[in-house]
Amino acid sequence: MDRPARYAEIEQLKNELLGSLSHEMRTPLATIKAYASTLRSNPDALAGERDEYLATIERQADRLARFVDDLLLLGRVDAQHLLARRVNVTVDYLLDAAQERLGGAATARIERHATHVQLDGDPELLADALMHLVDNALKFSAPQTHVRIEARAEGKRVAVAVHDRGIGILPEHLPYIFERFYRVERNLAAPASGSGLGLAIAREIVQAHGGTLQVESVPQQGSTFTMAFPMREGA
Numbered sequence: 363m364d365r366p367a368r369y370a371e372i373e374q375l376k377n378e379l380l381g382s383l384s385h386e387m388r389t390p391l392a393t394i395k396a397y398a399s400t401l402r403s404n405p406d407a408l409a410g411e412r413d414e415y416l417a418t419i420e421r422q423a424d425r426l427a428r429f430v431d432d433l434l435l436l437g438r439v440d441a442q443h444l445l446a447r448r449v450n451v452t453v454d455y456l457l458d459a460a461q462e463r464l465g466g467a468a469t470a471r472i473e474r475h476a477t478h479v480q481l482d483g484d485p486e487l488l489a490d491a492l493m494h495l496v497d498n499a500l501k502f503s504a505p506q507t508h509v510r511i512e513a514r515a516e517g518k519r520v521a522v523a524v525h526d527r528g529i530g531i532l533p534e535h536l537p538y539i540f541e542r543f544y545r546v547e548r549n550l551a552a553p554a555s556g557s558g559l560g561l562a563i564a565r566e567i568v569q570a571h572g573g574t575l576q577v578e579s580v581p582q583q584g585s586t587f588t589m590a591f592p593m594r595e596g597a
């Protein structure tokens with residue numbers, strides 16, 4: 363591609379990205395503003411109402427903070443500053459870190475299989491990738507179902523699969539779900555709606571470790587996201 367065409371393409375990508383960013387941030391900001399204004403114009407609101415409004419403001423602020431964290435991480439990914447560390451860790455260690463970030467409610471639903479298996483990489487980044495996969499598995503399945511994390515050492519590769527029995531993904535969406543900001547459910551008010559960055563981040567992290575991230579899914583039955591990494595030298 364010649365240089366002017368390349369610049370025009372970069373310019374267009376930049377505009378699309380800025381458009382998506384403003385859109386993502388406007389929704390929680392509008393909610394925060396509306397709830398704060400309502401609280402201010404109703405100083406005598408009942409304690410229950412006040413608590414509910416404040417909780418909503420807090421939730422939306424958390425959502426914005428998570429979004430900014432995701433963006434900063436994507437910035438690091440793009441600048442290829444990723445593999446600062448390569449440490450030998452167990453999948454259990456990564457899962458503990460991921461669960462800590464997801465909070466207590468997640469723990470009860472997670473089943474571990476052979477997660478003593480070890481792999482090599484940056485523990486923080488790998489825990490982040492796993493956290494996004496587990497978060498999705500929990501979000502897109504019923505609360506009474508389990509999410510199974512299964513590790514396997516096979517030949518020269520280590521695979522870590524995150525399996526849920528949730529809503530699944532229609533085949534026509536599968537080619538796009540790893541793209542930044544892509545969401546199957548566009549309803550921003552839906553409780554499951556996130557930034558649409560989780561899978562993009564997870565895939566970048568896995569690829570930066572020389573691995574692959576793949577999905578198999580059956581609508582209404584569930585999905586399995588599998589990260590596969592090359593086995594460390596001499597292991």
Ligand code: ADP
Pocket residue numbers: 494498499502526528529530531539540544545546547554555556557558559560561562585
């Ligand atoms: P989000 O922040 O919306 O979860 P992701 O990039 O993590 O963004 O995922 C993109 C989209 O892929 C989700 O909005 C959802 O539609 C779909 N998806 C991801 N994981 C699952 C899953 N385990 N089950 C069903 N759909 C999923």
